[in-house]
Structure formats: C-alpha cells, structure tokens
Amino acid sequence: MASVKIPDTKVQELKAICQKFRNDGSELINVLHGAQELFGYLPPEVQEIVADELNVSLAHVYGVVTFYSFFSMLPKGKHPISICMGTACYVRGAEKVLDEFKKLLKVKVGETTPDGKYSLSCLRCVGACGLAPVVTIGERVYGRVAAGDVKKILGEY
Template sequence: MKCTNQVKDSCFRELKDFIDSLETKKGELITVLHKAQEIFGYLPVEVQEFVSEELNIPLSEVYGVISFYSFFTTTPKGEHPISVCMGTACYVNGSEKILDELKRELGIKVGETTQDGKFSLDVLRCVGACGMAPVMLIGKKTYGRVTADEVKNILKEYK
C-alpha cells in the first residue's frame, strides 16, 4: 500500500508496529528502511525522522544508508516503476534506444514520474539477465530482448 495524506497516520502506525515487533532494534536499520519504503512507496524526510527517533540513531546515519543504497529512494515512484538495464550487454544490444522511446512515450526524463503518477523511469547498471539483453523491468516483471518498436505495446498493458 502506498500512503496518501488520508491514510498517512495508519502508515506510521504500521511502521511503528513493525519496529516494535523486532526482537532487537540494534542493527535493523536496513530492514526497517525496506519496510518503510514498502509501506510509503519512498522515504521522505518525515519517514527518515520517524525511523531515526524509533531506532534511536542519528538522522544523518539514516540518510547515509538511504543515499548509499540505490534501492532506496527519497522521491515518489510511479504506480508502475520502469527500469532499463544499461549494463554492457544491454547497452550494446540497444537499451539506449528503448530508454529514448520510453522517454518519448511517457514524456518524462530518467528519475521522473509521469504527472498522473502511473509511471516512473530509472536506469540500472545491471539486471543480471545478460542472455536476454536488452532488458527492462516494469515493477517486478522482466521484459527481455525488447526493441524500441515494442515499447508502446508493453506500456499499453499498464494503462
């Protein structure tokens, strides 16, 4: 569930319940941040402050972990986050053309979210599916051997 302003209090309660259920809070920052991002969809400053207070660790430590690991995000992602692999195998097989077509179709740049909140666009260094290059992900679904011509039809599945 992604939190909206209407249900934000229940999201903080859910996160607090999760933190309270941990056997020990020591060493659980990454676990808590994963849960927080699952609940909120991203990690805004107010969530970082909450985690800092609940785990009794400095806010700078929370932010340091969030900024170090690329999985964590401080900006809202779309309902359907899209990631294009830009690893060597994908790049030489045309992932840049796929990325360009996604930017054109969605009207956004890398790191942005469409105005309707449906899609966000990012790149990854390597998905680990080089045999299927070029690869893109939408949410948890992997698309392999994608061509720029297929992008429009793939997006239709999510509209």
C-alpha cells in the same frame, strides 16, 4: 521537496515495523525495506521517525537511503519502469530503449508521469544478461527489448 503529513495510523504502522526488528539500529536496511513497502517511498519525515525509533542519526538513515538504488525518496508511479544499463544491456541498445521510454512518457529518468501511472529509472544489472536489453515494469521482466517494442509494452498497461 514539500513536507509530507503522515497520518497517525501510518506512524503507528511504521513504529511497529521498527519494533518488529527490536528497534535495533543494525536492522536499518530491513526497517527501511518495510517502510518503503508501507509508504511506497522514503520521504524525509519517514526517515526522521526511523532515526528516532532506532536511535541512529538522521544523517546515517539518509546515507543508507541515498546509497542503495532500491530506496527512493520520491513517490514511484503505479507501474515503475526500470531499464537495465549494465554492460550487456548497454552494448545491445538499452540507451535507445531508454530514449524511447523518455520520449513516449515525456519524463526524464527519476521522474514520474503527472498522472502517477509510470515512473522511470535505470538499474545497473538485473541479472538476466542473456536477455539483454532488459526492462522491468513492476515485477514483470521484458527481455530482448528494442526501441520499437516500447509502445507495445506500454500498451499493456
């Protein structure tokens, strides 16, 4: 992964997020949420600053970032797409929906389109099992999605 140069103004904003939580290592998850909101993702350079500011090991920060699926070490697209692969969604055809997104966007799960418009990921459960299969694009939730609906959904963006 290429090194990311973080502008000094963003470094100061990140340090302010850490200070908001009293530079307390037990607030790591809250700090990481704020950092991801600020940067859109959590590259190693951001993780290093957080580790230094909270006085925790970089390995600990990395462990938290890689454990929780909400956190991303790669930049997300302008319109992040997530397909639920929980049991209800899976048995109702989520895999076919995912395959259609991959085919139309020409990306694999975890990738972002070259134009930066879309990124594709899977979730374990959205909590809307009655609407299975479920797709989210940003904050918008689409329920009862079939593979044939994917092109129309993408057309909205």
